[in-house]
Amino acid sequence: MDIKFSSKDNKYSKTVTCFILPNLTGNMPSSVIDITTLKLPKGITLADDEFNVPGRTDMLKGSDLYPYLLKNGRYTFGKYHPVIQETHLGWILLGHILKERTDRSMALFICNEPSVDFKLQRFWEQEEIVAPICTKEEEAVERHFVETTTSDETGCFIVRLPHHSQNLQLGNSYTMAQYRFQQLERKLTRNSELRKEYTKFMDEYLSLGHKQLVPGEDDSSYDNKVPGSIPGATRFSE
Secondary structure (H helix, E strand, C coil): CEEEEECCCCCCEEEEECCCCCCCCCCECCCCCCHHHCCCCCCCCECCCCCCCCECCCCCCCCCCHHHHEEEEEECCCCCCCEEEEECCEEEEECCCCCCCCCCCCCCCCCCCCCHHHHHHHHHHHHCCCCCCCCHHHHHHHHHHHHHCEECCCCCEECCCCCCCCCCCCCCCHHHHHHHHHHHHHHHHHCHHHHHHHHHHHHHHHHCCCCCCCCCCCCHHHHHHCCCCCCCCCCCCC
16 A cells, blocks of 8 residues: 655655555553653754654554665764664654663564464465366266266176277287287196186186187178287186
C-alpha cells in the first residue's frame, strides 16, 4: 500500500510503499524516560514531542529511505548521551540512554506468527496433487480397466487381458520353437520320471481349459492369425 507521510510543519513529505501488518512490535520505549537528564538544545523542533513516553510504532523505515531523511545538524554530548540528529521530519535522538539500575531483569522477544488461515492455505498449496499427463496408450489402458474389470461373489477381481489394436508381427519364431521342442523331447526321453510328471501337468493344463490344441499344419488360416510361436519349457526339482 502507498502511504504518504510528512513533517509536522508540512515542509517535507514523501510517499512510500508499505506492508500493512496486524502487529509490528510492542510499545517503544518500554518505560518512561526522564528527559531532565538529557541535554536538549533550545529552539529545536522534535519529530516526536512524546518520544520519552511508551507508545505504539506506526511505521518502520528501511535503509533505502533513512539516509535521505538526515540533514546536517547534529549534537553530541559524550559516550552515555544520545546523539541529537536533525532530519527532514524534525530532530530525533539516537543512541544509548542511561537509566537507573533496578533489580528487575527485562527481556524482549518479538515473534511474528502467521495466522492459522495462512498456514492452512500454504499447506493445501503444497499438498495439492497435480494430475499427471497421460499418453494415449495409458488412457486406453485405464479406460479398458474401468470398463472391463469386475468382481465375483467371492470378492475376487476378474480382469480381462487387453489386446493391442494394431496387428503386431512378432517375427518368424517357428524354427526356434521347433528346436526347443526337440531339446525338450530328448530331455524327457532320458528321464522317465520327469516325462511322467510333465505329461501329467500338461494334461491337467488342457483339462482346465488353459490351452487348446493347435490345428494341423495344413490349416493355412492358423498361420495368418498367429504372429509367432512360443516354445515350451520345464523345470523339475528333486
